[in-house]
Amino acid sequence: MSRQIGEVILDLKQVSLSFGGVKALTDISFDVREHEIRAIIGPNGAGKSSMLNVINGVYRPQLGEIILRGQHFSKMNPYKAAKAGISRTFQNIALFKGMNVIDNLMTGRNLKIRSNLIQQAFWWGAARREELAHRAKVEEVIDFLEIQHIRKTPVGRLPYGLQKRVDLGRALAMEPSILLLDEPMAGMNVEEKQDMCRFILDVNDQFGTTIVLIEHDMAVVMDISDRVVVLDYGKKIGDGEPDAVRANPDVISAYLGASH
Amino acid sequence: MGFFLETLIGGLMAGMLYSLVALGFVLIFKASGVFNFAQGAMVLFAALAMARFAEWIPAWLGLQGSYLGTAAAFVIAGAVMFVVAWLVERLVLRHLVNQEGATLLMATLGIAYVLEGVGASVFGDDIYRINVGMPKEPVFLFEGIFPGGLLINKEDFIAALIAAVLVGLLTLFFQKTTTGRALRAVADDHQAAQSIGIPLNRIWVIVWCVAGLVALVAGVIWGSKLGVQFSLSTVALRALPVVILGGLTSIPGAIIGGLIIGVGEKLSEVYLGPMIGGGIEIWFAYQLALVFLLFRPQGLFGEKIIDRV
Numbered sequence: 001m002s003r004q005i006g007e008v009i010l011d012l013k014q015v016s017l018s019f020g021g022v023k024a025l026t027d028i029s030f031d032v033r034e035h036e037i038r039a040i041i042g043p044n045g046a047g048k049s050s051m052l053n054v055i056n057g058v059y060r061p062q063l064g065e066i067i068l069r070g071q072h073f074s075k076m077n078p079y080k081a082a083k084a085g086i087s088r089t090f091q092n093i094a095l096f097k098g099m100n101v102i103d104n105l106m107t108g109r110n111l112k113i114r115s116n117l118i119q120q121a122f123w124w125g126a127a128r129r130e131e132l133a134h135r136a137k138v139e140e141v142i143d144f145l146e147i148q149h150i151r152k153t154p155v156g157r158l159p160y161g162l163q164k165r166v167d168l169g170r171a172l173a174m175e176p177s178i179l180l181l182d183e184p185m186a187g188m189n190v191e192e193k194q195d196m197c198r199f200i201l202d203v204n205d206q207f208g209t210t211i212v213l214i215e216h217d218m219a220v221v222m223d224i225s226d227r228v229v230v231l232d233y234g235k236k237i238g239d240g241e242p243d244a245v246r247a248n249p250d251v252i253s254a255y256l257g258a259s260h
Numbered sequence: 261m262g263f264f265l266e267t268l269i270g271g272l273m274a275g276m277l278y279s280l281v282a283l284g285f286v287l288i289f290k291a292s293g294v295f296n297f298a299q300g301a302m303v304l305f306a307a308l309a310m311a312r313f314a315e316w317i318p319a320w321l322g323l324q325g326s327y328l329g330t331a332a333a334f335v336i337a338g339a340v341m342f343v344v345a346w347l348v349e350r351l352v353l354r355h356l357v358n359q360e361g362a363t364l365l366m367a368t369l370g371i372a373y374v375l376e377g378v379g380a381s382v383f384g385d386d387i388y389r390i391n392v393g394m395p396k397e398p399v400f401l402f403e404g405i406f407p408g409g410l411l412i413n414k415e416d417f418i419a420a421l422i423a424a425v426l427v428g429l430l431t432l433f434f435q436k437t438t439t440g441r442a443l444r445a446v447a448d449d450h451q452a453a454q455s456i457g458i459p460l461n462r463i464w465v466i467v468w469c470v471a472g473l474v475a476l477v478a479g480v481i482w483g484s485k486l487g488v489q490f491s492l493s494t495v496a497l498r499a500l501p502v503v504i505l506g507g508l509t510s511i512p513g514a515i516i517g518g519l520i521i522g523v524g525e526k527l528s529e530v531y532l533g534p535m536i537g538g539g540i541e542i543w544f545a546y547q548l549a550l551v552f553l554l555f556r557p558q559g560l561f562g563e564k565i566i567d568r569v
Contacts, residue, residue, distance in 0.1 A: 056455060058451065058454075058455070077454075078451075078454035078455045078457075079454060079457055079458075079459055079460075081455075082454075082455060082456055082457030083457060087455070087456065088455050090451075090452065090455075094449045094451060094452035094455075095448075095449070095452065096444065096445045096448035096449060096452070096453075097448055098444065098447075098448055099441070099444060099445070099448070103441055103444075106438075106441055107441055107442060107445045107453070107456055107458065108456050109438075110438065110441075110442050110445075110456060110457055110458050111456070111457035113438050115438070127437075127438075131438065170456060171456075174456060174457070
């Protein structure tokens with residue numbers, strides 16, 4: 001592989017999150033290195049999605065902090081996260097259903113748009129050049145994900161597997177440095193899973209994007225990730241390279257039930 | 261035939277004005293999922309601001325009788341609506357992100373009362389006139405084709421034209437500009453929009469500004485027809501059936517819904533009136549809306565609500 005795993009880019013320190021009396025995450029720390037594929041796994045209700053939501057600021061943890069490229073955030077919010085180069089996909093696809101694929105992807109360029117409202121309204125020089133440049137970028141993403149044939153289709157009409165791909169496309173259109181994927185392969189058939197795996201690896205390889213993903217399918221996770229964090233009941237019970245994690249007795253008992 | 265056409269055209273023109281008010285509802289609902297009960301109050305507030313500034317500014321600057329004073333008043337009233345939009349976002353909406361639709365609806369009900377109260381105390385609560393120099397005299401058209409020609413109210417015609425242009429521009433804005441796309445994105449999914457870096461707060465200010473501007477235009481047109489008074493805020497109630505008919509999420513729906521109701525009112529008044537008694541104009545729209553609620557609750561152009569269970 002051409003990519004080189006680099007320094008720690010994202011560091012989570014002692015993050016605790018509770019909803020009322022329910023503890024979703026307890027004292028969780030882990031780091032993510034530049035260019036790596038980092039997986040978060042765990043049984044249902046382990047707090048995986050909560051973890052992702054903390055990273056991108058949808059949830060604000062009561063304790064702990066997030067260090068992103070050396071910058072400390074005790075409170076992240078989705079807008080700040082997006083500005084800092086974090087983009088994400090959603091477990092239950094959250095595309096803009098009324099818009100077509102191109103428009104959905106174009107919304108991903110929103111942060112990069114510099115022209116103001118008045119210029120846009122009149123389709124004025126700068127606004128026009130900008131729109132075309134962004135459109136070109138979006139077409140690259142479309143080519144990359146092999147969704148040329150559906151570019152004008154309203155996403156609400158697409159089958160599930162393709163919607164997932166468009167969701168990934170919108171995140172990629174942001175040209176993120178860190179990409180968070182919430183169960184990118186949930187509900188897919190084998191073929192779709194293989195496609196998705198290939199896209200994830202290609203993104204990581206070609207663009208050097210750091211990827212944090214949640215996934216249920218153990219085979220997939222062990223195959224594509226560099227390091228794995230295991231959560232159970234909101235606590236971290238394992239962290240390391242796939243082989244080490246697989247051999248970890250706590251992880252085995254969390255997945256297979258207590259062995260005693 | 262001539263008489264029928266006259267009624268039809270009168271209805272279309274009245275309908276265009278309903279559309280204009282309905283558009284305010286649709287804009288805000290599309291972009292934030294809020295049914296804005298304060299739309300009528302915004303129309304009143306904007307019209308009051310316009311009426312009073314058109315009085316005050318020429319008096320201050322010594323521009324009596326000049327269009328410049330009216331234009332300045334319009335710009336300032338627009339700025340006032342911008343401030344209103346900003347305050348609404350700052351003081352109300354910002355604190356209600358991701359809340360239930362009903363909560364937001366109640367909040368806009370509150371905004372309506374505040375606007376009416378503040379409007380009355382700042383601008384006064386008399387009946388004011390707005391004079392933007394609309395021609396009042398009717399004209400006769402096509403005298404060669406129909407005996408006696410078609411009687412067209414020039415004021416209505418110009419108002420309809422303005423409304424049509426505004427609607428066209430807004431549609432372009434929503435469909436073609438980056439900001440318009442961001443607005444539609446927010447309408448579809450708050451959370452996803454935030455995660456790709458669309459600032460919700462700014463979008464809401466923009467959309468309330470646009471709705472404020474639409475309210476201003478509606479207020480000026482209605483105000484110059486009927487005078488600016490408290491009852492102007494009930495114009496919104498007339499637009500309610502339009503929104504139900506056209507669908508809450510559709511700009512073309514608001515226009516066509518408005519036209520249908522405008523035409524329906526006039527035609528039924530003229531042709532059904534003698535048979536079942538007059539006054540149909542008052543309830544026709546609501547009856548039509550009721551029928552739609554029964555058989556096509558999403559309206560003509562609204563998005564069909566499908567819940568996967």
